Amino acid sequence: MAKEKQTAAVIRQECIATDIYSMWIETSIADVSHPGQFISVYPKDRSKLLPRPISICETAPGRLRIVYRIAGSGTAEFAGYKSGDPIEILGPLGNGFPLDGQDALLIGGGIGIPPMLSLAKALPGKKTVVAGYKSELFLTEDFAGHADLWIATEDGSSGTKGTVLNAIRENHLTGSVIYACGPMPMLKAVKEYAIEQGIPAWISLEERMACGVGACLGCVVKTTGKDEHSNVNNARICKDGPVFDAKEVDLT
Amino acid sequence: MNTQVCIAGIPFKNPVMTASGTFGSGMEYEEFVDLNRLGAVVTKGVSNVPWPGNPTPRVAETYGGMLNAIGLQNPGIDLFIKRDLAFLKKYDTRVIVNVCGKSVEEYLEVVEKLSDQDVDLLEINVSCPNVKEGAIAFGQDVKALSAITKAVKEKAKQPVIMKLSPNVTDIKELAKAAEASGADAVSLINTITGMKIDIRKRCFALANKTGGLSGPAIKPVAVRMVYEAAHAVKIPVIGMGGIATAEDAIEFIMAGATAVAVGAMNFHDPYTTIKVIEGIEAFMREEKITDLESIRGCVN
Numbered sequence: 001m002a003k004e005k006q007t008a009a010v011i012r013q014e015c016i017a018t019d020i021y022s023m024w025i026e027t028s029i030a031d032v033s034h035p036g037q038f039i040s041v042y043p044k045d046r047s048k049l050l051p052r053p054i055s056i057c058e059t060a061p062g063r064l065r066i067v068y069r070i071a072g073s074g075t076a077e078f079a080g081y082k083s084g085d086p087i088e089i090l091g092p093l094g095n096g097f098p099l100d101g102q103d104a105l106l107i108g109g110g111i112g113i114p115p116m117l118s119l120a121k122a123l124p125g126k127k128t129v130v131a132g133y134k135s136e137l138f139l140t141e142d143f144a145g146h147a148d149l150w151i152a153t154e155d156g157s158s159g160t161k162g163t164v165l166n167a168i169r170e171n172h173l174t175g176s177v178i179y180a181c182g183p184m185p186m187l188k189a190v191k192e193y194a195i196e197q198g199i200p201a202w203i204s205l206e207e208r209m210a211c212g213v214g215a216c217l218g219c220v221v222k223t224t225g226k227d228e229h230s231n232v233n234n235a236r237i238c239k240d241g242p243v244f245d246a247k248e249v250d251l252t
Numbered sequence: 253m254n255t256q257v258c259i260a261g262i263p264f265k266n267p268v269m270t271a272s273g274t275f276g277s278g279m280e281y282e283e284f285v286d287l288n289r290l291g292a293v294v295t296k297g298v299s300n301v302p303w304p305g306n307p308t309p310r311v312a313e314t315y316g317g318m319l320n321a322i323g324l325q326n327p328g329i330d331l332f333i334k335r336d337l338a339f340l341k342k343y344d345t346r347v348i349v350n351v352c353g354k355s356v357e358e359y360l361e362v363v364e365k366l367s368d369q370d371v372d373l374l375e376i377n378v379s380c381p382n383v384k385e386g387a388i389a390f391g392q393d394v395k396a397l398s399a400i401t402k403a404v405k406e407k408a409k410q411p412v413i414m415k416l417s418p419n420v421t422d423i424k425e426l427a428k429a430a431e432a433s434g435a436d437a438v439s440l441i442n443t444i445t446g447m448k449i450d451i452r453k454r455c456f457a458l459a460n461k462t463g464g465l466s467g468p469a470i471k472p473v474a475v476r477m478v479y480e481a482a483h484a485v486k487i488p489v490i491g492m493g494g495i496a497t498a499e500d501a502i503e504f505i506m507a508g509a510t511a512v513a514v515g516a517m518n519f520h521d522p523y524t525t526i527k528v529i530e531g532i533e534a535f536m537r538e539e540k541i542t543d544l545e546s547i548r549g550c551v552n
């Protein structure tokens with residue numbers, strides 16, 4: 001199916017941690033999406049022109065789940081939606097994660113954890129998830145039965161005190177391929193770690209977006225080689241990504 | 253009912269085009285929009301060699317609009333011809349290529365490479381606020397605009413639209429200068445230079461500091477400028493700036509525009525162009541208008 005903008009319906013929504021919401025949406029987009037892809041969510045407030053890109057956290061037939069943090073007035077509007085409310089979405093967008101990894105190490109930081117859930121459910125073989133939080137945990141039970149879960153918290157209230165990298169080293173976690181999504185400092189550290197260990201790494205990036213479909217060139221990331229589409233060293237995160245081979249993007 | 257319009261002797265099936273830079277070359281939107289239904293596809297600015305554009309963040313939302321400072325990233329004319337123009341050939345729509353450059357010579361190189369291509373018109377972008385050299389400098393000064401218009405007209409094999417900047421004191425003078433120098437049409441408005449500050453991070457929202465404002469927020473300014481330009485020149489005016497609905501488009505036509513373009517609203521709703529086309533037809537039926545020509549510039 002082609003991408004589509006549609007008015008879908010909220011099935012249910014709950015607050016799962018401070019300012020973190022989990023929403024199930026009834027939509028046909030669920031059935032054609034792939035782990036690591038995202039949707040554009042459009043605020044109803046017409047003073048807001050641009051869509052909010054939100055990762056697909058998991059899917060079930062005919063519905064998908066997003067987990068997001070209130071970061072501003074657009075996401076604050078979404079947090080007010082109730083069961084049965086309409087929600088304007090477009091998707092599925094982006095490339096998603098390649099699913100051929102065996103013995104995979106999945107690394108999620110903060111609001112980068114949600115896309116790791118659909119990935120953990122889809123990947124074959126052994127999966128180890130390392131989730132990094134400031135303090136308050138969310139989604140931890142959802143990984144049960146799909147992967148071994150290791151936790152890092154900045155304040156040490158659960159799991160390893162420090163970052164996901166601290167948890168990886170402390171517990172000697174490893175894998176034959178890394179998948180990561182999270183804040184830029186974490187992604188930089190993961191990239192360095194992957195190179196040091198000689199493990200291939202797929203990382204999911206974020207950038208301010210306008211169209212979300214690859215037309216406006218708003219959301220580019222520097223690439224190490226010349227990108228085929230742009231003919232310069234820039235790839236579009238919304239279309240060519242958000243998932244990139246860590247070696248192919250310049251995060252400096 | 254006749255929605256056909258004519259620019260430089262070329263008929264368009266309807267007056268609705270895409271605004272340069274907001275629709276790529278149509279590839280990313282063909283999943284949403286039947287390109288055959290558009291009056292024209294106006295492509296993203298293209299230069300003689302590939303341009304990398306500005307650092308990110310390149311876009312920021314503002315009340316009823318957005319700022320962009322893409323910096324005219326484009327793959328260069330050679331790949332554009334091979335890939336983008338080849339793609340557009342499949343469709344029964346007019347193709348207007350938006351051309352940018354840092355010097356007159358660079359513009360001319362692109363114009364020349366397009367001379368034997370299947371392109372209906374050229375739109376010369378002398379109004380991009382987001383690149384340091386060239387571009388807008390040609391659009392803010394009567395002498396510079398006249399010189400580049402003449403130079404392009406000498407080389408161009410296709411009719412030439414000069415795309416004007418709203419970042420000027422008197423748009424009438426620039427529209428007249430373009431007409432006097434041989435332009436076949438003018439299009440306006442390009443984006444209005446603006447700025448947004450992130451007060452939590454205490455920094456500019458855009459890496460380029462300033463950017464071009466577009467979207468519904470700029471529509472009244474655009475309608476006013478289209479009105480002024482249309483009354484200053486005899487050549488056709490293509491109007492744009494914040495068009496979201498057929499009603500918006502009709503305002504531009506009543507202000508004097510021969511055709512209109514949909515820009516930033518494509519990002520909000522990829523079906524906007526089609527909705528505008530259908531809405532214009534519905535309006536014509538309701539108001540018993542048989543030819544768009546009868547309402548063009550009807551407010552005086």
Ligand SMILES: Cc1cc2nc3c(=O)[nH]c(=O)nc-3n(C[C@H](O)[C@H](O)[C@H](O)COP(=O)(O)OP(=O)(O)OC[C@H]3O[C@@H](n4cnc5c(N)ncnc54)[C@H](O)[C@@H]3O)c2cc1C
Nearest residue numbers: 050052053054055068069071072073074075206207208313
């Ligand atoms: C591919 C991708 C996937 C994402 N997945 C998730 C997710 O699963 N859960 C989640 O909580 N967040 C996710 N984000 C971040 C989310 O898009 C922003 O938090 C959200 O757009 C903020 O909107 P707002 O109106 O609340 O904030 P405001 O600050 O009011 O937004 C103003 C503008 O800035 C944009 N913006 C603000 N922050 C970001 C950001 N971090 N990234 C991109 N654009 C931003 C908004 O889209 C809007 O256009 C993702 C971002 C990207 C690019």
Ligand SMILES: Cc1cc2nc3c(=O)[nH]c(=O)nc-3n(C[C@H](O)[C@H](O)[C@H](O)COP(=O)(O)O)c2cc1C
Nearest residue numbers: 271272273297320377441442466467493494515516
């Ligand atoms: C992301 C973006 C990129 C643009 N790129 C170009 C360009 O390459 N050449 C050009 O002449 N105008 C460019 N423009 C300006 C638009 O074509 C249009 O003139 C302007 O946005 C006003 O219309 P709107 O309010 O409908 O967007 C761009 C606008 C946006 C938002």
Ligand code: FES
Nearest residue numbers: 210212216217238
């Ligand atoms: S947001 Fe427009 S190209 Fe990615």
